[in-house]
Amino acid sequence: MTDPRQRQLGDGPTRRATQLTDLCRSHGGPRDRQLQRGESVTEHDNRGDWTEVTALRDGYTGFIRSSDLADLNAPTHRVSVRATHAYPEPDMKTAELGHFGFGTHLRVLDERPKFFETDVGFVPKPHLRPLDRPFQDPVTVAQTFFGTPYLWGGNSAFGLDCSALVQMACLACDIPCPGDSDQQEAELGSPVDDLRRGDLVFWEGHVGWMVDDRTLIHANAHHMATAYEPLGSAIKRIETQGDGSVTARKRL
Template sequence: MNMSQNNYNEQSYALSGPSPKTDKRITPIRGDLADISLAGKLFAPHYAVPQLRICVTSATMVRAAPDHLAQGASSLSYGEEFAVLDISGDWAWGYCKHDDYLGYVPTAHLAIITEEMPKPTHIVTSVSSMIYTQPKGSATSIVQLPMGAKICITGDEEDGFLPCAQGYMPASHLSLISDMDVDPVALARRLINVPYCWGGRSGFAIDCSGLVQLCFGMNGKNLPRDSDMQEAFVGRQLDDRNQLRVGDLVFFNGHVGIMADKDNIIHANSYHMNVTIEPLSIVAQRFASEDGPAITSMKRI
């Protein structure tokens, strides 16, 4: 069933003047349908009111097309929200609530958010964690969750574990969502050796801008999804490489990393195919070309 057929807004809207330029990655419109928020701004045959859903699998790719072999555009972790505009077959089309990034997600990986559903209270801050049947390390593990996953804790700590609806999680692997102030560089260091994956943004697999977005997001700073967006819209420009310090962002053509100290950078990259820490000078040499400088900008969040 096509969800949007029951979710269309039948009100008429008038447009005047040329349509504004938009970024297709974060503007919820396609040939047949658009988010109701764009009514009167961009033309579409139909407009839909988004239906909020939550990711109920450990992590899932947000894909560029409704196909398991389609390019991964981003990813959702357990407990993150997705605004659904259309359901066709086994796929939902919509956008991630935390950054408005568009794509397709398997409907089986999403659940409708109801008023009765408890809201997540904690976030996984270790590279990954497990849910166990009992509050002890020797208990049976039920599911693995990546860094960035959100979970509702239902009671008090018991023997170093916190209870949730599915079982128990190590308290040391979690932080309160309402009190997130984790050092982004410390988080990035924890992710060293995590596999590189285009579109990834969790402790399971991650790309360069996903690393930046995840680590700074868990420090309470909401950054855009892609490196060009991060370079254009966040931070204060630095003019000299000698100004660089821990936590600064360094941008290359289509790439970004976080300074681990004044000389070394942490980045998820396809050269090593994982999250790596290495000298900035070496990375700059790798990106050097005759078309322009290796480093396109340096910014401080």
């Protein structure tokens, strides 16, 4: 049976998101996921204010506002810290033009001693990383989001959910990863009995990263944030609240 969230990319034009934008179930419908600035999509059907697209990162299909799509030049770097600012000049004392979260894709145009000039303004050099230099440890990436507010369907440093924490960490390490936790359980890794750093623990509708053999980091509605929690405590709490037991332990 075909997953309605997935669609063949087809021959539609490839465009990019111009800002953090919601990927919705229908035009004007509820948010399923988000796309960050610079992420690529295949455009299927422009319906005026809304356009049906498929995200190239994972094949996830939905509707985004047509005004949030453009033919941007290919990005060269990603924001590699939790968040950064862009400035009109290479000077941190100027009024910022905007703020951008981890994983935002930008194009570097020029280099100054302390800043990169990008297609959104001047960004501090330590805050950007070339796209061809992936991170090596997805858990280190996940830990960047400690304290980030929980947001259902969120995919950014300004709000994310459990599956986004997994996907964003994987993609930063060039590890292919679907968008939702049920897809991740089906497609990622191999089952294990023992646990170590980098393993994934799944429940029905939930997932988290193991920081070590006893500690979980996960974006969850109990803390309404990305938080650390002893795995034993998380298992007991989730069972007690009626959401079932662990369904899988997977190693990438």
